[in-house]
Amino acid sequence: MLNGFKSIFLIALLYLSPNALAGATQWMDFKLEHGHIKVPVIVGGVKAHAILDTGANVNAINGQFVRHHNLDLNKGSSIYVKGVFDTEKRKTYKNVPINLFGTDIELDDMVDFQLGPSDDAILLGSSFFSLFIVQIDYPNNKMRLLTRDTFDLKKLKNIEMHNQKGTGLPIVKVNFNKNDSAWLLLDTGNTGGIMVERSYANKLEWLESYQTETGLVIGVNKIKGTESFRIDSLKFGPYTLENVLVTVPAEGERSNLESRYEVSTGSRLRGRRVRGLLGYDILKHFVLTIDYKTGSAHISLPEE
Numbered sequence: 001m002l003n004g005f006k007s008i009f010l011i012a013l014l015y016l017s018p019n020a021l022a023g024a025t026q027w028m029d030f031k032l033e034h035g036h037i038k039v040p041v042i043v044g045g046v047k048a049h050a051i052l053d054t055g056a057n058v059n060a061i062n063g064q065f066v067r068h069h070n071l072d073l074n075k076g077s078s079i080y081v082k083g084v085f086d087t088e089k090r091k092t093y094k095n096v097p098i099n100l101f102g103t104d105i106e107l108d109d110m111v112d113f114q115l116g117p118s119d120d121a122i123l124l125g126s127s128f129f130s131l132f133i134v135q136i137d138y139p140n141n142k143m144r145l146l147t148r149d150t151f152d153l154k155k156l157k158n159i160e161m162h163n164q165k166g167t168g169l170p171i172v173k174v175n176f177n178k179n180d181s182a183w184l185l186l187d188t189g190n191t192g193g194i195m196v197e198r199s200y201a202n203k204l205e206w207l208e209s210y211q212t213e214t215g216l217v218i219g220v221n222k223i224k225g226t227e228s229f230r231i232d233s234l235k236f237g238p239y240t241l242e243n244v245l246v247t248v249p250a251e252g253e254r255s256n257l258e259s260r261y262e263v264s265t266g267s268r269l270r271g272r273r274v275r276g277l278l279g280y281d282i283l284k285h286f287v288l289t290i291d292y293k294t295g296s297a298h299i300s301l302p303e304e
Contacts, residue, residue: 023146023147023149023150024144024145024146024147024150025101025144025145025146026144027137027142027143027144028101028142028144029141029142030052030141030142030143031049031141032141035191035192035280035281035284036051036189036191036280037051037136037143037188038050038051038052038120039052039100039101041098041099041100041121041122042098042099043061043065043071043096043097043098043121043122044069044073044096044097044098045097046065046069046071046121048065048118048119048120048121048122049119049120049121050098050100050121050122050123050124051120051122051123051124051189052124052128052129052188052189053123053124053187053188053189054125054126054129054170054187054188054290055125055169055185055186055187055188055189055190055277055279056123056125056126057125057126057127057167057168057169058081058109058111058125059109059110059111059122059123059124059125059127059128060110060111060112060113060115060122060123060125061073061093061110061111061112061113061121061123062113062115062116062118062121062122062123063113063114064114064115064116064118065115065118065119065120065121065122066093066112068118069118073093073095073096074093074094074095074096075091075092075093075094076091076092076093076094076108076109076110077092078090078091079092079109079111081111081113090111090112090113091111091112092109092110092111092112093110093112094108094109094110095107095108096108096110096122100124107122110122126168126169126292129290129292130168130292130293131145132145132146132147132148133146133147133148133150133151133153133289133291134146134289134290134291135287135288135289135290136283136287136288136289137287137302138280138283138284138285138286138287138288138302139284139285139286139287139302140302148291148293148294153289153291153294153296153297153298154291154296156289156296156298157296157297157298158237158238158298158299158300159172159173159236159237159297159298159299160172160173161173161186161290161295161296161297162272163292163295164185164272164274165272168292169185169186170185170186170290170292170295170297171183171184171186171272171274172184172186172236172297174234174235174236175234175235176204176231176233176234177231177232177233178233178235180204182196182200182275182276183272183273183274183275184274184275184276184277184278185274185276185277185278186278186290186297187277187278187279188279188280188283188288189279190277190278190279190280191279191280191281192217192245192247192277192279192280192281193244193245193246193247193278193279193280193281193282194234194244194245194246194247194276194277194279194281194282195217195226195246195247195248195276195277195279196246196275196276196277197249197275197276198248198250198251198253200275200276201246201248206229206231206246206248207227207229207248210230211229212227212228212229213227213228213229214226214227214250215227215228215247217247224249224250225249225250225253226247226248226249226250226253227247227248227249227250227251228245228246228247229245229246230243230244230245230246231243231244231246232244234282236278236282236299237298237299238299239285239286239299241282241285245281285301286299286300286301286302287299287300287301287302
């Protein structure tokens, strides 16, 4: 959580733009690298990047970054984190000093993950996205933050979306090949397109109908084998995409595709059955506007 700094953080962010109207920041550029949204951040006095991830209900810090810069951080308690393929015990850090969008804050319960290069310092999940309406213009690599009195996204939404029971993460309903529908986790941290349970792909006879290719995917805890193929079409909100890439875990691989980065509670909560993840290869075409609090989302094509 943001350790009591939510109101100050929001006010400071809106102050970024002297022309901000109805509680909106100016458009801010972000770096798009291998499908990840990265914004500048200072962690413990070191300049780096933060990854913005709607598919995580935890905030994380890159263990490689901590070791590389010899950061002396306050250790918290260990927790169990469920990734795509398994659950592992992870240490946490508390009172981590960061500067995000020019605002100094402290973050608690920062889970130690391996996030790749050491200049990718932290990952910000649901506790960041829940503060505002977030608008991400993928084709133009820019984003802005809006307060909820800017407009009523519940009235403007054009995607069937809900907050998944138990995790609070955003799930969206899509249609495959016109006839089949499923709920998927809306996951800006997923650098692929669509990833679904193998059992679901078998149910729809996709593995028999389409030519597959083998590959690997990196989860929060492990690297696992996959199979990929392209289906005829995907309907996402008002838009239909053709020749869509779909990935499934390789035969025999276990998966937890209802959530990528999640604190494990050890219990099963009833809710909509989530069949997989929807990520960058789909989102890259659109301007995504998302409100965690109301479970609402809108997509549109960017302005010329």
